[in-house]
Amino acid sequence: MGRMVLEKVEKRFGDVTVIPPLDLEIEDGEFVVFVGPSGCGKSTLLRLIAGLEDVTGGVIRIDGRDATTVPPAKRGLAMVFQSYALYPHMTVRKNISFPLRMAKLDKAEQDRRVEQAAAVLNLTDYLDRRPGQLSGGQRQRVAIGRAIVREPAAFLFDEPLSNLDAALRVGMRLEISELHERLKTTMIYVTHDQVEAMTMADKIVVLHAGRIEQVGSPLELYRTPRNRFVAGFIGSPRMNFLEGPEARRHDASAIGIRPEHIMPSPNEGAWKGRVGVSEHLGSDTFLHVHMEGCADPVTVRSGGEVDMHHGDTIYMTPDAGHIHRFDDQGLRIA
């Protein structure tokens, strides 16, 4: 129960168009991630779906019903905010039960649902504390708890993990994914972190300046990016782009090759270059190689213990099957 259809949805602030007319379908139970650079309109789009912002044009359907002008509370959606937006003067229990109290549920049912959510989210010991006495990760869980007790048709998350440290972020990422497995409720998740997008999503929506650049599963976007923007945005470290003679050899105005699809070698290969900075991650080493005629260094992935140093000459062989070709519009050539 959480199928959403956006038809020609558009948003303008004054005469600034933040989201040009856009179509999008979200299936029931899907985990959809909106990803894109800062300021591209992810939050705005999410807020349009939530009803916190009025659309300038277009229709939003939730479960087949036209919800364009329905107030936020009546859309049956729950939202988790980036700042958590917990009510600071209420205890964790009061925070979580707030939507239930507003819905005038009877006390026993309220308690049952709060206890249940607290058990799922490991918050049972903290129910009588206030948000100010919790750690960042615990606050995040309270915010999620407040969302799940309502048993909404869909969850909306706006960069929920961006205030957490790296280790906690990985943990919470797993917890949210697990929650999705358990509840099977539609989730729409906004992030600018493509790793979060790749690891969590069933379907990724790549946004750029309010437009949808591509919609697809993580691997689809990884394997067949529709244009240079998506190609550069999905994948870490980002794809290398080569223009000029090398691209012309492939009948394209630019070619893209991911660092993991280039074989480095100290003595032979198709391309020759000089090793610049190398980043040692233990499992992998990323070499930034300067090539004759290329402005940006090419990133190459190599094994963890590689014996190459700054200034060494290096040869590289791209994996022919993984070369992406783009025309002069930046669109993919099949």
Added chain:
Amino acid sequence: MATLHSRSAARAMMAPAVFLLLVWMLVPLTMTLWFSFKRYLPLRGGDLGWTGFDNYVRFVTSSAFWPSVQATLLIVGGVLLITVLVGVLLALLLDQPMWGQGVVRILVIAPFFVMPTVSALVWKNMFMDPVNGLFAHLSKFFGLAPLEWLSQAPLFSITLIVSWQWLPFATLILLTALQSLDREQLEAGEMDGAPPLARFLHIVLPHLAQAITIVVLIQTIFLLSIFAEIFVTTQGSFGTRTLTYLIFQRVLESQNVGLGSAGGVYAIILANIVALFLMRIVGRNLDA
């Protein structure tokens, strides 16, 4: 960096200011205390020697004491009630995006810069005057008999004048507090199904609680000593004699400095009790 050296240097440099402040406060305080234990009637014999706690007992047992306490409480309570209620409403209004916001805000603050004597005179002569006042004209326009504000509703009139003066202060503090409320909390409330009134009661009001407390305490300290508004309007008649006004009458009209000083000491104690609460709340706020 608070090293031992920088701290002692700081102390040495603050010393003159602290000294000045102490003298400034201690001299009048000591004199008040001094006189409060004396029988001192400047026009009727001057210093007539020590009397112990006689002045203190006489001050509270005089027939004017309890009515003055009552008048003080009514005025202070009334002003607090009006300024906080209207202040919250005004702050909510000014927080809305609207045209000419800057100008409106300055206009709202303006009464605070008018001297109490002036504003009381303006109210007395231009609004509340039973013949020429604006209110009189208004009631005549509606066919009613003009009210003699200062004699028929004296306490309410003074409360109104003082509230008008203190409303900007309350509004300003409450508006600042309101603006520090995280918008996402209100949006979360909206998503959680709370209608506007519930959002106000459950989210906005608790957020304002501390600001309201501070407004109440600061205003109480100042309102306990209002004087000019009474002096230029009713001169303490019609039951508007507050504690401060009673002290004034004891000292200047009855020329009994000792008795007035004893009243002053009571007022100091009262104000300090309120100040103590204020310090605690503000201090807790600063620690957090």
